[in-house]
Amino acid sequence: MNIKNKTIQELKILAQDIRDRIIEVVSKNGGHFSSTLGAVELTIGMHKVFDVTYDPFIFDVSHQCYPHKLLTDRWEEFKTLRQFKGLSGFTKPKESKADYFVAGHSSTSISLAVGAAKANKLSGENKVPVVMIGDGSMTAGMIYEALNELGDLKLPVVIILNDNEMSIAKPIGAMSKHLSRLLAGKFYQGFKEKVDHIVKNYMPKGTEYIAKKIEESMKLITPGIIFEEMGCDYIGPIDGHNLEEIIDTLQLAKNLQKPVIVHAKTIKGKGYPLAEGHHEKWHGVSPFDIATGESLKKSTSKSATQIFSDKLYELAKEDKKIVGVTAAMPSGTGMDKLINNFPERFWDVAIAEQHAVTSMAAMAKDGFKPFVAIYSTFLQRAFDQIVHDVCLMNLPVTFCIDRAGIVGADGETHQGQFDINFLRFLPNMTLIAPRDEGSFENALEFAKDYNSPLAIRYPRGSFKTLQYPSAQFDTPKIEILKMAFDNSDIALIGYGAGVSRAIETEKFYDGELTIVDLIFLKPLPKESLKLLASKTKKWYIFSDSQAQGGVGSAILEFISEEKLNIEVVSFEYDDLYIQHGDTKLLEEELGILPEQLVSKIV
């Protein structure tokens, strides 16, 4: 849609149409809701002032990209949002040329803009990269690294700081407070107080009329001094829902031909009154009733996140050495209950996974027992800190890895595919995974007193209820859930949520098969596996993880070392990024549904 020639009045109508369409589709499909509603006018402003066929449009983490999708020939298709083979919930170049880059992890945008600006300069073009970034994304270290270079090189980049005074949960940290002061004009106020002090104490008597003049003049000193000192111009704050103001400001910013931050104040959820304001629950939503705002998804069994939250709460009540951290995902990880009940021991440090891990390493060194709750995909950001600050120091930090395995509608940027693979080779690390609710509670009990680095992975959603007693984690020892003496050569070995898939697969098999829960991936339960090897000849591996370097690989290393004669087949993920959509459809495409796997065993 080319909106270059539309009048302000027409654009206002368009804004309403966009909101209506977003509310219509997201209420059916679920998705990122309040941040995208808050960014409608800013996105229209981008498209009015910049050229989406020429200038790179970069949406940080792209929670707010739906208006952009609607403005770039995806109005009809938008009904397939987040569905299998439908539109992605994030920007995606394979979907549209209007999407410059994939973005599902936060705070990559300014680095991308720096790269784009360098490329632009070398190519002799006049592109101006334009970034839309929320205040929440401003907390991650990458932003600072990128501003550091951008402010030095002074390349033309326009950064729209979409400030709704709330990241996903709530504003956290010193930068957030600084931004709030800017929005409220309080920077100037604090500054004015200092000047007042000077005027009162150091100026000659009888010059009060001059003092007033000075105060007024001080308004010319920019409030965005942090950004100015970092080499970027600062304009703002502006009203992020006032189209005239947005368009005028962006035009000015674009013309400056240097790095500019346009600070816009917006309201999250704007246009859908129930969601307006600071409601974490409206950030990402499942299908809901438009009239009442009630979720249409019936809550079924308890989620793994909820089990984690309740059990850790119970443990933390008893043991004051337990502390914990989340990186901007308090309710997503279930840490909210802990933060609310023990605010002196549990922290949300904002989007800052690196800092989250290393600060907890220090607490572990000082005798505390930290639990770090981060989604599998976001834990990638703290890889070096796990290697260098936790494992090298052999400290008892427990990583609670939520959303391990396929996460569904969020897709390729969010799948928990890799955590086993990037943690398994780290010295001093222990890896365990629960197969069901009771096992998870036992795993957390085990973690409480464990004296070295430990990672527990668990899936999005609920565990399946299994007809077996729950796993015990006292020692690395496999649990044989079922011993099939008739087919003694085959064993189905599961790890974590893979165990329930093994159980399901066995049900499709004509006859009985031995079913084993590995429980520990590292250290591998070698002695009990050797016993299993003496009774079986063929092992099928079930785990929600990347095959290369994954669980099957650990088993192969063991078999090779022990010179056992066992055939191993891994049913882990293929070597690809898993797309978005309903989890079952994705598993079907990967060929890992139990009814598909059984044919590979027969």
Added chain:
Amino acid sequence: MNIKNKTIQELKILAQDIRDRIIEVVSKNGGHFSSTLGAVELTIGMHKVFDVTYDPFIFDVSHQCYPHKLLTDRWEEFKTLRQFKGLSGFTKPKESKADYFVAGHSSTSISLAVGAAKANKLSGENKVPVVMIGDGSMTAGMIYEALNELGDLKLPVVIILNDNEMSIAKPIGAMSKHLSRLLAGKFYQGFKEKVDHIVKNYMPKGTEYIAKKIEESMKLITPGIIFEEMGCDYIGPIDGHNLEEIIDTLQLAKNLQKPVIVHAKTIKGKGYPLAEGHHEKWHGVSPFDIATGESLKKSTSKSATQIFSDKLYELAKEDKKIVGVTAAMPSGTGMDKLINNFPERFWDVAIAEQHAVTSMAAMAKDGFKPFVAIYSTFLQRAFDQIVHDVCLMNLPVTFCIDRAGIVGADGETHQGQFDINFLRFLPNMTLIAPRDEGSFENALEFAKDYNSPLAIRYPRGSFKTLQYPSAQFDTPKIEILKMAFDNSDIALIGYGAGVSRAIETEKFYDGELTIVDLIFLKPLPKESLKLLASKTKKWYIFSDSQAQGGVGSAILEFISEEKLNIEVVSFEYDDLYIQHGDTKLLEEELGILPEQLVSKIV
């Protein structure tokens, strides 16, 4: 050594003794030199004002920790610095209780201090964590993440910003410029210009005398406004070689009981005139002659770094699409030659691996061919960016991974143990490794036109000269260097520098063995490996990488998929952090010297 009761005069003498000892030992053993010499007085100040048996002493990246080691009962032992089984070149709690944490990667210190401060508060103690951090370490994102929380929580932490106006190479980026302005008092000057403008244009005529008064008063406005806005008090700049000033300031800072940044100006190399000032070569040194400063290490064959530098220079001369980046290691990675010759296409972005990778991903998207040169151990910092911004987008970024394998004297924080393991499972990634100089040049030629993510790993130091033609990387196909028909059941399979170890090992064998270079680890050269499998039965794997999930593991996965009957033994690294010392001694301890390995084959 307790210095609490020493007079300033005695401390000055002590400072000289420390310098003498450092010069004496580092000139023999090599080590981090100029930054540690510059930090002598600051370290003495820390020990005078804080209690090393109580307050956490945190040295960022700990390049500057030698004075601290000398002050904490390691004076004699210091002669074993960086030697096998001797003192580490970095802080190390296993070595001394005075060392709070391991630190060899930059910019973890403020996160550690936040954790320590939280622990202190919960324990009801009065510890004040004290951090020493160089200006170079201030560029990494972790610092910003940590300051964000620290400035919000307002816990007592004293941060000594040891500003020698140079990280390892030279000051880079907007933050660095800001700090330089502070050191030079230019912040106030810029500020004054703004005020002058206001006074001149907005004040009533005839009030010039007041203008002067205002200017003077403005000096009361702090120059450290970035830090103040981030919630930390700022004191400085102070003279980082003036013991009285240091001690008075640290005492004041400690008493404030909140986050304080003490900005100290120091001279790198202070006390050894040849090293004073901005000389990158004096940052880390090999043994040298004290009188002349000449290195005692005879340069032998060309280092892998040098081969990289020369070859990439040659390629970049021809192809203007080639661009590249280093993260604060211009001469360490050999990128200096490129930056000096093509400053518009090659950048040092300071310690900012995350930004380095993602900004280059954008350049690749825009048609350029980026080469990212980062040491194996530091590439860990950019893991998520490789996953989410390069591989997911399938962009032709080439990672040139220097210092892969054992690095020697720098030890456990710097070993290039893990790069294969954390890259191998990433979709779209290609992994190759050259075995010698010519192979490396061919690998870079191959990279130039390769159209997806590629990682090339190569060792610290020089390749061994091999008696075979160099490897070709046109297609994933193993190269059989030697076919031993007499012992057709055994093949020694090497990858990268592992190939020369395989060749050496074969020389110790009584008879001939087949020797193979894998060349490609991903995609694995399956067809040619199948042929090899038809002729051999037992494969020994040689690679400088962690065994779990490593090269042997890749081979095992292949054998398992293809249901081949091959016995595999991997001679990769055990599951531990490799300590520091002479590389050969470390290899001997690991049992991977050729003469040791041959006995495992016999």
